[in-house]
Amino acid sequence: MAHGTNALLVGVRRHDKASVPRTMRHRRGDALLAAVAGVFVLAQLLLVRPGMGLGWDESVYVSQVGEQAPASFFSAPRARGISFLAAPIASWSTSTPLLRVYLAVLSGIGLYLALRIWRGLFPARVLAGAGALFASLWVTLYYGPQAMPNYWVAIGALVVVACFLKERAWGVVAGAALMALMRPTDAVWVTVPLLVLALATRRVRLLAALLAGLALGAAQWVIEAYVNYGGLAQRLHDGSAIQGGLGWNWAVDDQMRSLVGRTLCRPCTGSMPNPAITAWWYLLPLLIALGLMVAVRAGRAERTVVPLVCAASAAFPYLFLIGYAAPRFLLPAYALAAIPIADGLLHLVTRPGGGWRPLATTLVAIGLAGHLAVQYNVLDRTVTRSTADRLAWQHAADELHRLGVRAPCLLTGHEALPIAFYAGCSSAAVNGPNANSTPAQIKETARRIPVAYLVAEDGRPAGYARTWRPYRLDVGDGMDVRIGPAGEG
Numbered sequence: 001m002a003h004g005t006n007a008l009l010v011g012v013r014r015h016d017k018a019s020v021p022r023t024m025r026h027r028r029g030d031a032l033l034a035a036v037a038g039v040f041v042l043a044q045l046l047l048v049r050p051g052m053g054l055g056w057d058e059s060v061y062v063s064q065v066g067e068q069a070p071a072s073f074f075s076a077p078r079a080r081g082i083s084f085l086a087a088p089i090a091s092w093s094t095s096t097p098l099l100r101v102y103l104a105v106l107s108g109i110g111l112y113l114a115l116r117i118w119r120g121l122f123p124a125r126v127l128a129g130a131g132a133l134f135a136s137l138w139v140t141l142y143y144g145p146q147a148m149p150n151y152w153v154a155i156g157a158l159v160v161v162a163c164f165l166k167e168r169a170w171g172v173v174a175g176a177a178l179m180a181l182m183r184p185t186d187a188v189w190v191t192v193p194l195l196v197l198a199l200a201t202r203r204v205r206l207l208a209a210l211l212a213g214l215a216l217g218a219a220q221w222v223i224e225a226y227v228n229y230g231g232l233a234q235r236l237h238d239g240s241a242i243q244g245g246l247g248w249n250w251a252v253d254d255q256m257r258s259l260v261g262r263t264l265c266r267p268c269t270g271s272m273p274n275p276a277i278t279a280w281w282y283l284l285p286l287l288i289a290l291g292l293m294v295a296v297r298a299g300r301a302e303r304t305v306v307p308l309v310c311a312a313s314a315a316f317p318y319l320f321l322i323g324y325a326a327p328r329f330l331l332p333a334y335a336l337a338a339i340p341i342a343d344g345l346l347h348l349v350t351r352p353g354g355g356w357r358p359l360a361t362t363l364v365a366i367g368l369a370g371h372l373a374v375q376y377n378v379l380d381r382t383v384t385r386s387t388a389d390r391l392a393w394q395h396a397a398d399e400l401h402r403l404g405v406r407a408p409c410l411l412t413g414h415e416a417l418p419i420a421f422y423a424g425c426s427s428a429a430v431n432g433p434n435a436n437s438t439p440a441q442i443k444e445t446a447r448r449i450p451v452a453y454l455v456a457e458d459g460r461p462a463g464y465a466r467t468w469r470p471y472r473l474d475v476g477d478g479m480d481v482r483i484g485p486a487g488e489g
Helices: 002-047 056-063 081-090 096-117 124-135 138-143 150-165 169-182 184-200 204-228 232-242 252-258 275-298 301-320 327-349 358-402 416-423 439-446
Strands: 410-413 426-428 451-455 469-473 479-483
Touching (some): 056 416, 150 169, 184 301, 204 232, 410 416, 410 439
16 A cells, blocks of 8 residues: 555656646746737837727727717628627727727737647747737737727637637637627638538538537628618628629739738729838748748648638638728738748747757848838838828817717718717718718708718719808818708808
């Protein structure tokens, strides 16, 4: 009995000695990932200006749950996931800085958790490098603290692919549901390769988890399609029409033009940006090839190929099926590709037995420093320009208040939707992607409450507003406005 007890104690001591280093390694790895996420949060708060007002799309999403203005028209392609995410702050506070800080912290937590799920598939330092590469892109930093869905689709993509590879059904459900809640069509494009692979390999449990997650996340969107949009097929058709009609369109050059900081490149004309801005895009295929080579040699091809195929699938509609570009559309692809790229770069700068390769390390460090400088420059210009636009909207709203256009009120015409949000008014449009009214309805409303028609520069008011009283708003170079009969005086 004593001999058995001693043997047991010896075994426990040996187990403890073996497990302590492993536990410490895990803790160090988690701390490294947490550090990357923490720096990401701080960079957002320092570089993206929490006081920057809400953008056009943000005003639509926030107005669904906030009290600053009536809910804006919610067009067919949009999903309410980001509104739900913003609701804990937006539902009781109109403070944009508070909302920005909340979303920045939440985005850091999301990045940490998504990278942590990849532990066991790649070393912690690879994941930390991937997180740093993804988080340092200007588009990631810019949209992390914004009430926009694309960053969260990227986080969901990281979760669903990692959990698929690790065969964790609960994570597959959670990741797919998060993506579908934010942007249902994007969720489908990300998961198509996983669905095909699950079918081909007869992984019934994972296939069921993918379908369940997609259904769970998209349920509200599908129900709303039948309640407000004439059915699912009609909503999909309307969404395609708003995006200019889905079909073969070469948008690769459009995406490259948008890298200069054009948050929406529509129409996407003009010359290509400075080669220093687009250089990293030309290097992506080479870095991906390097990551694949490393993975094959290390015997972990599947865990590298699967995220890359999902990244390609996520990017496909935005590179080849729409006729315009927005950098945020490619965030899921960037997030998934970052892991194999980081794996390849780490292999490039380290020796097989450990230690650094001095020349390779120096060259990679110089390249990354230049890349970061370019990303910061683009981010700074984008934030400055966006802040100016949003200040102009606020100034226009203040001018309208001075003229007596106060809630309840209605704005229509040029940039009516975002300015209406700042003014606390409803908005109306008779054509375009946000069409939700008719001239007759606007004229009738103008007899009851203040209605203002905002005239575009060098533009003319619509026929129904030509007899309304004209005013000049003291905004930038000036903006003409026509105010209906109920708002005169």
